[in-house]
Amino acid sequence: MEPIISASAIYKSFGDLQVLKGVDINISKGEIVSIVGPSGAGKTTLLHILSTLDNPDVREATKILMDSENITELSDKQLAKFRNLNIGFIFQFHQLLPEFTALENVCIPAFINNQSKSKAEAKAKELLDYLGLSNRYHHKPNELSGGEQQRVAVARALINEPKIIFADEPSGNLDSESADQLHQLFLDLRDKFDQTFVIVTHNKELADLADKKLTMIDGQIK
Secondary structure (H helix, E strand, O other), rough: OOOOOEEEEEEEOOOEEEEEEEEEEOOOOOOOOEOOOOOOOOOOOOOOOOOOOOOOOOOOOEEEEEEEEEEEOOOOOHHHHHHHHHEEEEEEOHHHHHHOOOOOOHHHHHHOOOOOOOHHHHHHHHOOOOOOOOOOOOOOOOOOOOHHHHHHHHHHHHOOOOOEEEEEEEOOOHHHHHHHHHHHHHHHHHHHHHOOOEEEOOOHHHHHHHOEEEEEEEEEOO
16 A cells, blocks of 8 residues: 655754654554654644645655655645645644634634635534534644643644644643543444544653554654
8 A cells, every 4th residue: 555654854953953864654544653762852843744744854865655646846825725625734732723712723723714604614613523522623732721721722633624633742741541532433434434644742641552663763753
């Protein structure tokens, strides 16, 4: 099966500090991949580059193919459009906008994608219902529990039906029960929608649930 992500020779330096030292990675559709390793190993830097939030160092051999598209060759404008259509994000701190309701937060990526209000809201409600939040449409983030906020963030990540969801310590800010529910949700989404996940985590349970666990040490995958 052709990988949905195929990246080779990824290097990244910040000044004199070389954080990534020639990473190669292949990820298949419908796969949950966890990336683990000590702090400072380069996990989040790699996640940001794979998810188009940052650029790798320019080298001739460097290539990142996502669904056969070479994203290292896209302009900033093309990349922004590609990101909105193909990639979903879940962060440790849910990054919901406090002035908007759960429903409005979920709709934002769809609005950026020029979807009509009625279509975006219908899809957002469908996702919130699926995630057990049908009674939370009009609650603002400060009226939701930590687990509920993170499920709203998952709905937001899913609304444009992305090919891949990137998650950075998604359960790092949750109590153990909410974390377990979130981890099960990832498995359910993989099974129901063939959703692909790339997850950076220090949570051993989540890392071990993944179909593939990659360990980063000193800027390389071991």
